[in-house]
Each structure stands twice: as C-alpha cells, then as structure tokens.
Amino acid sequence: MKTESYIEIEDKLGAHNYKPLDVILSRGEGIWVWDVDGKKYMDCLSAYSAVNQGHCHPRIRDAMIEQSRRMTLTSRAFRNDQLALFYQEICQMTRSHKVLPMNSGAEAVETAVKCVRKWGYETKGVDRDRAEIIVCSNNFHGRTLAIIGFSTDDNARKNFGPFAPGFKTVPFGDARALREAITPNTVAFMVEPIQGEAGVVIPPDGYLKEVREICTQKNVVLILDEIQTGLGRTGKLLAEEHEGMEADLTLIGKALSGGFYPVSAVLSNEAVLGLLQPGQHGSTFGGNPLACAVAREALKVLIEEKMIENSAQMGEYFLKELKKIEHPAIKEVRGRGLMIAIELYPETKGGARAVCEKLMAMGILCKETHTYTIRFAPPLVITREDIDWAVDKIRAAFVD
Numbered sequence: 001m002k003t004e005s006y007i008e009i010e011d012k013l014g015a016h017n018y019k020p021l022d023v024i025l026s027r028g029e030g031i032w033v034w035d036v037d038g039k040k041y042m043d044c045l046s047a048y049s050a051v052n053q054g055h056c057h058p059r060i061r062d063a064m065i066e067q068s069r070r071m072t073l074t075s076r077a078f079r080n081d082q083l084a085l086f087y088q089e090i091c092q093m094t095r096s097h098k099v100l101p102m103n104s105g106a107e108a109v110e111t112a113v114k115c116v117r118k119w120g121y122e123t124k125g126v127d128r129d130r131a132e133i134i135v136c137s138n139n140f141h142g143r144t145l146a147i148i149g150f151s152t153d154d155n156a157r158k159n160f161g162p163f164a165p166g167f168k169t170v171p172f173g174d175a176r177a178l179r180e181a182i183t184p185n186t187v188a189f190m191v192e193p194i195q196g197e198a199g200v201v202i203p204p205d206g207y208l209k210e211v212r213e214i215c216t217q218k219n220v221v222l223i224l225d226e227i228q229t230g231l232g233r234t235g236k237l238l239a240e241e242h243e244g245m246e247a248d249l250t251l252i253g254k255a256l257s258g259g260f261y262p263v264s265a266v267l268s269n270e271a272v273l274g275l276l277q278p279g280q281h282g283s284t285f286g287g288n289p290l291a292c293a294v295a296r297e298a299l300k301v302l303i304e305e306k307m308i309e310n311s312a313q314m315g316e317y318f319l320k321e322l323k324k325i326e327h328p329a330i331k332e333v334r335g336r337g338l339m340i341a342i343e344l345y346p347e348t349k350g351g352a353r354a355v356c357e358k359l360m361a362m363g364i365l366c367k368e369t370h371t372y373t374i375r376f377a378p379p380l381v382i383t384r385e386d387i388d389w390a391v392d393k394i395r396a397a398f399v400d
C-alpha cells in the first residue's frame, strides 16, 4: 500500500487528535527508522523518549518474546514470578522504598495524585476534601480528566470540563512563588525537572534544590514527573541527580519498557505508598509479568550498555554543534543530555513545523512542540558520527 492510501484511511476512520508528519513507518533499528517506501530516517524524537534504548533493542525484544511464551498476564489477583524482581531491581537502582506499577504515564500521575491526597488526610491531618496540590504553568502530565483539569494549555482543556478541584498553579522555575502558594491544606507539589512538552524548558540552577527545601520545611510531598526526563534522557538516570536532590515520589514511564509496551511506575518513600490498602487502587494490567520482564531488561540495557553516560557525552556534543549554527530565525539552542531544543523567533515564517518538514525530506524526523520550538531527542545510542551527519542536515535546513 502507498503512503497516500494509509493517510487517506487514517483521516477517514481515525479521530484527528494528532497531526503527524506524513511518513508511514514500518521498521526501526537503533536510531534509524524506515518508511513503507524503504526510505531511511534518523529518529530524533524517540517516541517522546519512550525508545531511549533505540528501536527494537534485541535484548529487550528477546526478553519480551521469552516472557510471552511463558506467561503474559495474571492480574494482581494472583502473584507472578517477575513482579518481585522488578521491584527489587528498580528500588535498588533508584533508592526507592516502595513501587506501584501502572501502564501509561498518565496513570502514574493519577496514582500519585490519589496517594498524596490520602497522605494529606491521614498523615498530615488536612480536613476532608480540602487537599490542594500545586502544579506549574505550562505543565504536561498527560491527558486524563484530572490531569487536563490542571493544565494551563487551553487547547488541552477547552470544552472538556467540568474539572476536579484541588489544584493550584504557580510559574515554573519560581521557588518563591511556590513558597507563597503553600497553605496548611497543601499536600503536594508536582513538577517536571525540565518541562518537555512545553519546549524543553530548563529551570534556573538551584531551583529543584530550593523546591526540595521548601517542601521539606512545609511538610509537602514533592512529586517529580520524570516520565520524560528520567531513564537517561538528560544524561543521568533521573534528572533530579543534576541537583543532588531526591523527590518523595518519582514518576517514570515511557523508556521504562524501551518502547515495547506501556509500563509506568510510581516510586515512593515508605510514607506515601505505604498508606494504600487492598481495594483502594489497581489496574488489570499494572505489574503484569510481561511488563515486568520487559522493564527489567530495558533497565539493564540502559545501565549495562552505558547509555546514560553516552547521553551525557553525546548530548553535550550535539548541543555544542547546534549552537554553532547561526541563523536570524534561531532565538535559542538549549538542552541537557539528549533533550535538546532549538527555539525560533515567533515571527519565523512557517514556524517549527516548516523546519521539521524540511528535515523530514532530508532524512531526519523530529517534531515541533508548540509552534516555534523544535525538539531533538534521539535514542541514547547515537554516536558522534551520527550527530555530525545530523548537524550537517540541520544546518542545511536553515539555509535560506
């Protein structure tokens, strides 16, 4: 079937809740993907950082095949022989005390919201139904109703209300605003270490450390949404390590399965997840043996194949090379690890989308976030030669 036919069918039968680039991919390996006509592209999006380990990593694939021959789903009505090992390995890696496995990132966020409210009532002593959670403007935490209710993106919210109460917004990167927004009813502050969907927005140095101090001082649970920044993307296992601090709750997803399967998790101290009792939360697929086997291997691959170190080194190189590109449309080039963005001036004709389409024709796939930012987030297995190749194309895309 031809590209045009796939697009026609999708447009006719599918909801139009995405506006993808018109490329029909059918195969992937490492940082490379191929379309139905056999044309090869470098993937500079990594499925929003879900394929940090590279497409179809053979070790994760084998783990998935092997586990799927033995057992895929038990539900949590019974135990399975993968869950305990997943818990043990992830807790050791992240120095967490408790884990709750879910599937999508949004479910991990919802789980955290439920649990910190419960903690607020049962431990902090907040009056019933009074709990407040503080979030940041321009946040992205997923697409479920509770989550979009505290989004500040009008397009994500419009005509989907009414929304759940109990959320308050402060500017991202402003520790003082957080301090002033906290009341006796505040149970948690939830923040992305670097705002991904907002366009790779990096907070001022010391922000997370200060946020940590404020939360500790005011007895507020600090939730870091590391669904995009975590698992090597920024050059550390978790982005919190850049500031030498630790969240109370950390949310991970996306690359937790290396792109094979939806797996997410809430990582926690004893105090918050320790409050859940049987029947109060759950998921049919959460913690299933296939997900656990895949996640275990995806984590091992990340560490054993030194992908996190590579992310730090190659990220620094990529950023340095991109910063050398001079063009009047470029407002800023910024990034940490392999989470990089080029922001254009708002008057740029065609915006970031036009650059992405040009890059696609040249064999690089990336996606605009909002109208004027192009994100570069290739799989963490990228090499210096690959980056040199990509930078040549990106430079050429800015000519004229």
Ligand SMILES: *Cc1c(COP(=O)(O)O)cnc(C)c1O
Pocket (backbone or CB within 6 Å): 048, 103, 104, 105, 106, 107, 109, 140, 141, 142, 143, 192, 196, 197, 225, 226, 227, 228, 229, 253, 254
């Ligand atoms: C992608 C993402 C989510 C949502 O994950 P889904 O698996 O799409 O539900 C939440 N938070 C952040 C920071 C994300 O990047």
